[in-house]
Amino acid sequence: xxxxxxxDLHVSVSTEDGAxxxxxxVTLTIKDGETHAIMGPNGSGKSTLAYSIAGHPKYDVTDGTxxxxxxxxxxxxxxxxxxxxxxxxxxxxxEVPGVSVANFLRTAKTAIDGEAPKLxxxxxxxxxxxxxxxxxxxxxxxxxxEGFSGGEKKRHEIAQxxxxxxxxxxxxxxxSGLDIDALKVVSEGVxxxxxxxxxxxxxxxxxxxxxxxxxxxxxxxxxxGRIAEQGGxxxxxQLEAEGxxxxxxxxx
Amino acid sequence: MTVIDETPAAARAVETGKVSxxxxxxPSYDLALHPVPxxxxxxxxxxxxxxxxxxxxxxxxxxxxxxxxxxPAGVTLTPxxxxxxxxxxEFLPSDRLAALAVAHGxxxxxxxxxxxxxxxEPVRLDLRGTGLDAVVWGHLVIxxxxxxxxxxxxxxxxxxxxxxxxxVLVGDGAQLDLVTVNDWDDESVHAGQVGxxxxxxxxxxxxxxxxxxxxxRTTTNVEYAGPGGEAELxxxxxxxxxxxxxxxxxxxxxAPRTKSNVVYxxxxxxxxxxxxxxxxxxxxxxxxxxxxxxxxxxLVLTDGCQADSVPNLEIETxxxxxxGHASATGRFDDEQLxxxxxxxxxxxxxxxxxVHGFFDDLIRRVGVPELEERLLAVVESELERHVLAEKxxx
Ligand SMILES: Nc1ncnc2c1ncn2[C@@H]1O[C@H](COP(=O)(O)OP(=O)(O)O)[C@@H](O)[C@H]1O
Ligand SMILES: [Mg+2]
Numbered sequence: 001x002x003x004x005x006x007x008d009l010h011v012s013v014s015t016e017d018g019a020x021x022x023x024x025x026v027t028l029t030i031k032d033g034e035t036h037a038i039m040g041p042n043g044s045g046k047s048t049l050a051y052s053i054a055g056h057p058k059y060d061v062t063d064g065t066x067x068x069x070x071x072x073x074x075x076x077x078x079x080x081x082x083x084x085x086x087x088x089x090x091x092x093x094x095e096v097p098g099v100s101v102a103n104f105l106r107t108a109k110t111a112i113d114g115e116a117p118k119l120x121x122x123x124x125x126x127x128x129x130x131x132x133x134x135x136x137x138x139x140x141x142x143x144x145x146e147g148f149s150g151g152e153k154k155r156h157e158i159a160q161x162x163x164x165x166x167x168x169x170x171x172x173x174x175x176s177g178l179d180i181d182a183l184k185v186v187s188e189g190v191x192x193x194x195x196x197x198x199x200x201x202x203x204x205x206x207x208x209x210x211x212x213x214x215x216x217x218x219x220x221x222x223x224x225g226r227i228a229e230q231g232g233x234x235x236x237x238q239l240e241a242e243g244x245x246x247x248x249x250x251x252x
Numbered sequence: 253m254t255v256i257d258e259t260p261a262a263a264r265a266v267e268t269g270k271v272s273x274x275x276x277x278x279p280s281y282d283l284a285l286h287p288v289p290x291x292x293x294x295x296x297x298x299x300x301x302x303x304x305x306x307x308x309x310x311x312x313x314x315x316x317x318x319x320x321x322x323x324p325a326g327v328t329l330t331p332x333x334x335x336x337x338x339x340x341x342e343f344l345p346s347d348r349l350a351a352l353a354v355a356h357g358x359x360x361x362x363x364x365x366x367x368x369x370x371x372x373e374p375v376r377l378d379l380r381g382t383g384l385d386a387v388v389w390g391h392l393v394i395x396x397x398x399x400x401x402x403x404x405x406x407x408x409x410x411x412x413x414x415x416x417x418x419x420v421l422v423g424d425g426a427q428l429d430l431v432t433v434n435d436w437d438d439e440s441v442h443a444g445q446v447g448x449x450x451x452x453x454x455x456x457x458x459x460x461x462x463x464x465x466x467x468x469r470t471t472t473n474v475e476y477a478g479p480g481g482e483a484e485l486x487x488x489x490x491x492x493x494x495x496x497x498x499x500x501x502x503x504x505x506x507a508p509r510t511k512s513n514v515v516y517x518x519x520x521x522x523x524x525x526x527x528x529x530x531x532x533x534x535x536x537x538x539x540x541x542x543x544x545x546x547x548x549x550x551l552v553l554t555d556g557c558q559a560d561s562v563p564n565l566e567i568e569t570x571x572x573x574x575x576g577h578a579s580a581t582g583r584f585d586d587e588q589l590x591x592x593x594x595x596x597x598x599x600x601x602x603x604x605x606x607v608h609g610f611f612d613d614l615i616r617r618v619g620v621p622e623l624e625e626r627l628l629a630v631v632e633s634e635l636e637r638h639v640l641a642e643k644x645x646x
Binding site: 054055056057077078079081082083087088090093094095096097098099103104107108111112143144160164 | 595605609613
């Protein structure tokens with residue numbers, strides 16, 4: 001049982017000309033077992049929403065609340081949020097030179113579980129999660145994301161999702177830049193994650209393509225820092241046909 | 253009739269054409285040519301002269317470090333006269349520190365690895381300072397014969413005010429791994445000139461690790477006795493509050509088709525931690541077809557530190573294979589820390605991973621397994637002083 005509840009979230013970034021408001025009141029509730037798709041044009045604030053949930057220091061929450069099972073997420077540090085059960089698959093995963101994937105994954109798993117994973121099963125689990133996402137065992141010895149192709153970085157994010165088993169996953173344009181085979185691989189990874197029916201997924205995407213493989217329960221159209229429209233999966237089909245124009249024009 | 257050739261072999265081996273440069277003054281034994289510095293000179297401007305505590309004073313001393321050695325079969329360590337060291341072709345002193353070490357060093361210790369020797373065990377020289385009362389002057393020659401293969405591990409520890417001039421003469425086709433660890437007690441002062449002459453087709457990897465000491469200033473000069481020589485100069489340093497760590501490198505490409513590759517990485521933490529890295533490369537007219545690359549990276553872990561990094565490349569021939577340098581000094585990368593923390597890893601732990609990651613490739617390149625372990629442990633214990641002790645911020 002877990003619920004991520006976002007209420008009237010306002011977020012600014014600081015610019016040379018002072019604070020600039022990017023999220024202008026976002027309200028959204030993700031219950032366990034639910035997959036929500038957020039779709040919107042570039043620059044509408046999708047990544048801002050994802051990073052704000054994860055606690056990136058660049059984003060200032062000026063108003064609103066975010067809670068996970070009633071706990072105040074905004075009061076938590078970045079790592080506390082992850083340990084509370086939140087996971088962000090980043091649009092642009094960061095390279096960490098000199099830190100091996102194996103070491104990174106073990107350290108993360110230990111931090112999240114509060115104890116080191118059992119040696120005997122862990123290596124198997126890692127190899128399985130990597131393998132299922134199309135990354136061979138040699139990736140374990142490489143530096144985190146360093147020299148990975150765009151697709152490999154995204155698949156590595158989903159392998160982490162599978163290993164760390166958070167309560168709620170926020171996936172920021174995990175589909176962008178993937179060819180169709182890689183898209184299927186990551187979609188299967190996300191579906192494996194949510195298959196138990198007790199996980200929440202916030203799937204942020206620019207395109208409808210991934211929704212052929214991951215079935216959302218709800219679709220939200222995100223424009224200019226707000227949710228402009230919500231509906232079921234049929235809303236995605238409508239967006240596919242009509243694009244964002246009518247929402248963008250209405251927002252200006 | 254005997255003609256005594258006054259020109260030391262070192263000067264003969266190097267192409268004689270003078271290079272007009274303020275970066276590397278004319279080396280000489282003559283103390284008069286190495287006056288007491290004012291601190292404004294190019295080669296002194298980063299060094300806090302007062303903290304050299306007697307190493308610039310022209311005063312004899314017969315104090316010694318305590319030597320513990322491990323010499324594989326065939327390797328000898330013997331005292332020789334200063335004249336003999338000159339005849340062997342040692343490097344001339346390039347600054348006052350080295351000139352004094354030679355002037356007052358008395359007998360020279362010659363470490364000799366015979367030609368064609370294939371050492372399976374490292375040569376170990378453990379040099380321990382036993383007190384700060386007297387200055388210790390040191391004068392050494394390490395000779396690695398033709399086609400020999402050797403690893404030489406020099407460890408400096410303890411309490412000392414120590415200045416030495418060391419020449420490393422690597423014969424044609426030889427392969428030398430020279431590892432120096434400077435892990436002095438907090439009060440110690442250490443200055444060293446290490447001259448490395450790389451024989452034809454010889455390969456030298458000189459790794460230097462500076463961790464402890466109040467002030468450490470080393471000058472490593474590399475030149476080539478013939479074409480085809482390669483020198484890899486690696487360095488790792490960790491400066492804590494109040495420490496001054498200065499590494500000066502000079503790769504003098506005196507022969508064609510030679511290579512130099514310099515990688516120094518340092519971390520700084522605590523008020524007044526100061527590091528200096530000078531990377532001079534000179535590509536002489538004769539040195540066609542050479543390759544050189546030098547890199548210095550500094551990771552500043554806390555406020556109040558200063559990292560000076562000065563790469564210099566002087567090129568006198570257009571016919572080179574490649575020449576480049578990189579120098580970067582930065583703080584923790586916030587995006588890296590965010591990424592790690594977003595996976596549940598605490599801030600101190602994330603910092604620890606990043607610092608280990610920063611040094612990791614360098615430590616792996618050292619090529620002496622037991623030392624790898626030790627260096628990792630050193631990084632770990634240094635981290636415990638600040639990075640892990642710091643209160644995490646939200
Ligand atoms: N540091 C910043 N300074 C100014 N504008 C910014 C900054 N960061 C983000 N923005 C703006 O915020 C808006 C939303 O960005 P983002 O959340 O990345 O959108 P999306 O992920 O939907 O493409 C964009 O218009 C972007 O230009
Ligand atoms: Mg985005």
